[in-house]
Amino acid sequence: MRIVMVGKTGVGKSELGNSLLGRKHFISQGLAGSVTSECKFGTRTLRQGMKLVVVDTPGIFDTRKSNRDTSKEIVRCIGLSSPGPHLFFFVLKIGRYTKEEQNTIESLKDIFGKQVMKFVIVIFTCKDTLEHSNTTLDEYINSSRDLQTLLVECGGRCKAINNWADQMHRSNAVDTIMVLVQCTIADNGGNHYTGEMYAVAEKALKERLEQLEAEKNKEKLALERRKREIEEENKAQKRRLDDEMKWKRTQLEKEQKEREKKAREEHEKKQNELVAEAERLRQLRIEDDRKAKLQQDILLQEKEKLKEEKESERRRLEQRRREMAQEEERLREEEERRRIEQEELEERRRLEEEARAQLEEERQERLREFEKQRKEKERIIKEEEQKLQDSRERLRRELENNDGFLNKVKKFFVSAWDDFCSFFE
Ligand SMILES: Nc1nc2c(ncn2[C@@H]2O[C@H](COP(=O)(O)OP(=O)(O)OP(=O)(O)O)[C@@H](O)[C@H]2O)c(=O)[nH]1
Numbered sequence: 427m428r429i430v431m432v433g434k435t436g437v438g439k440s441e442l443g444n445s446l447l448g449r450k451h452f453i454s455q456g457l458a459g460s461v462t463s464e465c466k467f468g469t470r471t472l473r474q475g476m477k478l479v480v481v482d483t484p485g486i487f488d489t490r491k492s493n494r495d496t497s498k499e500i501v502r503c504i505g506l507s508s509p510g511p512h513l514f515f516f517v518l519k520i521g522r523y524t525k526e527e528q529n530t531i532e533s534l535k536d537i538f539g540k541q542v543m544k545f546v547i548v549i550f551t552c553k554d555t556l557e558h559s560n561t562t563l564d565e566y567i568n569s570s571r572d573l574q575t576l577l578v579e580c581g582g583r584c585k586a587i588n589n590w591a592d593q594m595h596r597s598n599a600v601d602t603i604m605v606l607v608q609c610t611i612a613d614n615g616g617n618h619y620t621g622e623m624y625a626v627a628e629k630a631l632k633e634r635l636e637q638l639e640a641e642k643n644k645e646k647l648a649l650e651r652r653k654r655e656i657e658e659e660n661k662a663q664k665r666r667l668d669d670e671m672k673w674k675r676t677q678l679e680k681e682q683k684e685r686e687k688k689a690r691e692e693h694e695k696k697q698n699e700l701v702a703e704a705e706r707l708r709q710l711r712i713e714d715d716r717k718a719k720l721q722q723d724i725l726l727q728e729k730e731k732l733k734e735e736k737e738s739e740r741r742r743l744e745q746r747r748r749e750m751a752q753e754e755e756r757l758r759e760e761e762e763r764r765r766i767e768q769e770e771l772e773e774r775r776r777l778e779e780e781a782r783a784q785l786e787e788e789r790q791e792r793l794r795e796f797e798k799q800r801k802e803k804e805r806i807i808k809e810e811e812q813k814l815q816d817s818r819e820r821l822r823r824e825l826e827n828n829d830g831f832l833n834k835v836k837k838f839f840v841s842a843w844d845d846f847c848s849f850f851e
């Protein structure tokens with residue numbers, strides 16, 4: 427059983443081939459460009475012992491590719507599936523069904539004739555996209571009129587597969603595809619796309635190749651003619667250019683000479699200016715040197731002066747430092763003297779205090795003594811007064827008794843008065 431997979435590049439033909447064979451046989455990658463570059467085949471023995479041959483193709487019916495490459499690969503595809511495929515799998519990726527896809531199937535019909543549609547099954551890859559968007563295959567097909575037309579053309583034969591599913595799901599999908607394959611083959615009476623048809627296709631291809639060759643030769647002749655014309659044009663243009671160049675060269679030589687003359691004059695003028703400038707610079711340099719020397723002398727003098735000033739400042743500072751040391755010494759002595767004086771003063775004050783306390787004590791003592799004496803004298807006076815009172819009483823009584831005695835009393839009284847007065851003195 428021979429199956430040829432056709433379809434636009436990148437729709438998942440190689441991956442579908444791997445699913446059909448049950449192993450990774452064809453190279454498939456998610457690259458931006460085409461992965462499969464030429465037709466290849468892989469085989470597998472089916473359960474019934476039947477041999478399955480799967481032919482993987484590059485995008486040979488892709489109308490974007492060059493005619494020459496396409497024709498070469500179609501011939502190769504026919505060779506690999508000889509004497510003719512039982513089925514063509516027209517592979518489509520779930521997604522938009524565009525004009526490009528329609529052109530691909532048209533191209534298949536152009537090459538193999540309209541009857542090829544009897545041998546076509548449409549296989550949709552990326553069934554997982556449908557699962558993700560929760561859409562059934564029927565819903566997807568019904569969403570495009572063109573897709574429906576295609577399926578009517580190929581007898582409604584279509585299946586979907588997720589080539590990224592696990593082994594079990596993939597093999598289940600392959601089994602369903604194989605059932606449809608066998609039904610279709612049976613419908614076609616077990617016939618494959620015949621050699622006759624292939625011969626017709628080959629003939630058509632040959633004619634197309636010859637046509638292409640003729641077109642190519644025609645193009646070649648046209649190209650040669652154009653080449654000759656261009657060469658002629660080039661020669662004429664070259665002559666024109668040569669003349670122009672000659673004239674331009676003489677013009678240029680003339681201009682060059684004039685420019686050279688001018689340049690020479692300018693050069694001489696510049697030379698003279700340079701000599702004058704050099705002389706002026708030399709003079710300036712001499713003047714600069716003189717000024718520099720003068721400045722150096724001034725600088726040296728100023729340096730000397732500064733040195734002297736520095737020295738005198740140092741001496742002055744030294745002197746000041748000495749004075750300060752003396753002042754400090756004097757202050758220290760003054761401080762010491764003050765301290766001693768203070769101590770002496772305090773000692774003197776203490777002694778005076780002691781002396782004052784002693785004097786106070788003596789005064790108190792004297793006062794007490796004096797008080798004692800005063801009290802004694804008062805007692806004595808009182809006694810004397812008592813005595814005097816007694817005497818006066820006695821005298822008064824004696825006077826009463828004796829007039830003569832008055833004189834005596836008078837005398838005694840006078841003497842007693844005198845004693846009293848002397849005592850108080
Ligand atoms: N998600 C998903 N990706 C797939 C499926 N089938 C194929 N692909 C991916 O689609 C990309 C193209 O697949 P290929 O098998 O190389 O396509 P091709 O038609 O052989 O491409 P060319 O060889 O360039 O013509 C790869 O990254 C595949 O893994 C599928 O069922 N589901």
Ligand SMILES: [Mg+2]
Binds near residue numbers: 440441453462484
């Ligand atoms: Mg491929």
